[in-house]
Amino acid sequence: MLNDYLEKELNALEEAGLNRKMKITSSTQGSRIIVDGKEVLNFCSNNYLGLADDFRLCKAAIDEIENSGFGSGASRLICGNMSAHRRLEERIARFKGAENCVVFSTGYMANVGIISSLFDREDIIYSDRLNHASIVDGILLSRAKFKRYKHCDMVSLEEMLKEGGAFKKKCIVTDSIFSMDGDIAPLDKICELAKKYECSVMIDEAHAFGVMGPNGEGLAKHFGVEQQIDIQMGTLSKAVGSFGAYCCGSDKLIALLINKARSFIYTTALPPMIAAASIKAIDIIEENRKLRQLLWDNAKYVNEALKGIGLDTMNSQTPIIPVLLKRSKLALEFSERLLASGIYISAIRPPTVEKNMARLRLTVMATHRKEDLDHLIQQIKIIAAKLLGSGQVERDNKACPA
Ligand SMILES: Cc1ncc(COP(=O)(O)O)c(C=O)c1O
Incomplete structure (x- = not known):
């Protein structure tokens, strides 16, 4: 009986694009990490000041x-x-x-x-x-x-x-x-x-x-x-x-x-x-005020660039910068494409956020370099153009449940 329940629940999660799976990081926790054997730029940790591997x-x-x-x-x-x-x-x-x-x-x-x-x-x-x-x-x-x-x-x-x-x-x-x-x-x-x-x-x-x-x-x-x-x-x-x-x-x-x-x-x-x-x-x-200043400079740079592309970073005022996509499957697809281009940002879906509020949760670190930020912005722009087109997010969300 328990097995039937487990299978049914897991299938339902998969169907809804809500099944969570863990990737393995095999490096220290820096602005670049090795995830599932591949080096990527890390834009999803809470290690804002880069101290986790200091x-x-x-x-x-x-x-x-x-x-x-x-x-x-x-x-x-x-x-x-x-x-x-x-x-x-x-x-x-x-x-x-x-x-x-x-x-x-x-x-x-x-x-x-x-x-x-x-x-x-x-x-x-x-x-x-x-x-x-x-x-x-x-x-x-x-x-x-x-x-x-x-x-x-x-x-x-x-x-x-x-x-x-x-x-x-x-x-x-x-x-x-x-x-x-x-x-x-x-x-x-x-x-x-x-x-x-x-x-x-x-x-x-x-x-x-x-x-x-x-x-x-x-x-x-x-x-x-x-x-x-x-x-x-x-x-x-x-x-x-x-x-x-x-x-x-x-x-x-x-x-x-x-x-x-x-x-x-x-x-x-x-x-x-x-x-x-x-x-x-x-x-x-x-x-070390300078470390915090670097963090805030990086946050401002990325937030403004993403808004410039037309993405919805909600009311972010900090190094946590959401990119609202609303649909879980869209957020997942976006995240997977980013990973393929060497950028790790996880898709955040219900129940962590409310229904229809799935997003990428991007976080910047003090230790990201300008070229890291530019690569991030460039890749997001390319993927957004492919997945969203112009005005696509709005239309998608009317048609599809979270
Ligand atoms: C606002 C908030 N409070 C509490 C926690 C829990 O902290 P910890 O990861 O140390 O258990 C988190 C972390 O996820 C958080 O974001």
């Missing part, structure tokens, strides 16, 4: 292995809390100007653990419609009342806030930079509404940490509202080039999470070498 991070990890060995042996609350973990937490708190910090093993686990331990069925959470799946899962697990406001739409949020209701705690939660759209949450306005309606605010800085703010501290610092945000979560797996995640906030918040967040308590601590590499990455990020 020798300084590798050296920090190796030095830590020499001091602390490889594994952490247990969860943080048993005997797995190693000095590297605490050094990392102190480093992040200092960088973010926060009272305290706790590190989780992944961003997914951080969101699920933070939200489900702080909120329950007597609370209400207002969440941007396009927030990351880990935020959604955290809210569902918490059993709090779940209100989804229209994406970045402060009128929609305020209408919901006005409805009020007898809730013990209220919280607005948003991604800082939206992972599939590359646009930015209006954090200043969210903080104003939170103040007016007595809500707390939680942000997910996954794609903003290392990318935004004067020294890469994130979007809260960019808007100067960091003191108004109660819960600042972020990942170490994207611009930091490492692995893991953090939550910054008050001493009380961190103390409660350590006691209650199940995804913190019931899992083995990160290997200490990962923590050491993250510390090194934060040092590099803080000292």
Whole structure:
């Protein structure tokens, strides 16, 4: 019976152009990688600053292995809390100007653990419609009342806030930079509404940490509202080039999470070498404005060129640049043709994005060279002309389901 089910589901996914298959990367994670045996330009990683294969991070990890060995042996609350973990937490708190910090093993686990331990069925959470799946899962697990406001739409949020209701705690939660759209949450306005309606605010800085703010501290610092945000979560797996995640906030918040967040308590601590590499990455990020500038210059160059070709890059304002194609099969075909011409950009399809919103999710890196960007733009232009023609996207989408 299970086999019948598996076959039917897989066939349905294939039919809809939604079957996901993994390719194998056999090089380090740089702006050029070897995918399924072929060297390609990498335009789909979250390794925005190119730190994932930086020798300084590798050296920090190796030095830590020499001091602390490889594994952490247990969860943080048993005997797995190693000095590297605490050094990392102190480093992040200092960088973010926060009272305290706790590190989780992944961003997914951080969101699920933070939200489900702080909120329950007597609370209400207002969440941007396009927030990351880990935020959604955290809210569902918490059993709090779940209100989804229209994406970045402060009128929609305020209408919901006005409805009020007898809730013990209220919280607005948003991604800082939206992972599939590359646009930015209006954090200043969210903080104003939170103040007016007595809500707390939680942000997910996954794609903003290392990318935004004067020294890469994130979007809260960019808007100067960091003191108004109660819960600042972020990942170490994207611009930091490492692995893991953090939550910054008050001493009380961190103390409660350590006691209650199940995804913190019931899992083995990160290997200490990962923590050491993250510390090194934060040092590099803080000292290196030029790296961030290169990233932003590259993002602007590509976004403007793609818009010039007539492609829809949505409201991207960051190094995440979507190319909206709407139909899943079209996105897949586009991605495959790009790969054949030496460019790796994955097709993003439902359920990661909403129905009829399939796209290429292109990300630029600080380490892309001008000739890489020009090759990308040139190839996209050629493939778009073949697959879309002029006005083809619109017509296609009327005729075909996602
Ligand atoms: C906005 C956002 N939050 C959380 C996560 C999860 O982070 P991690 O990959 O460290 O689990 C991601 C990554 O996919 C993300 O894009």
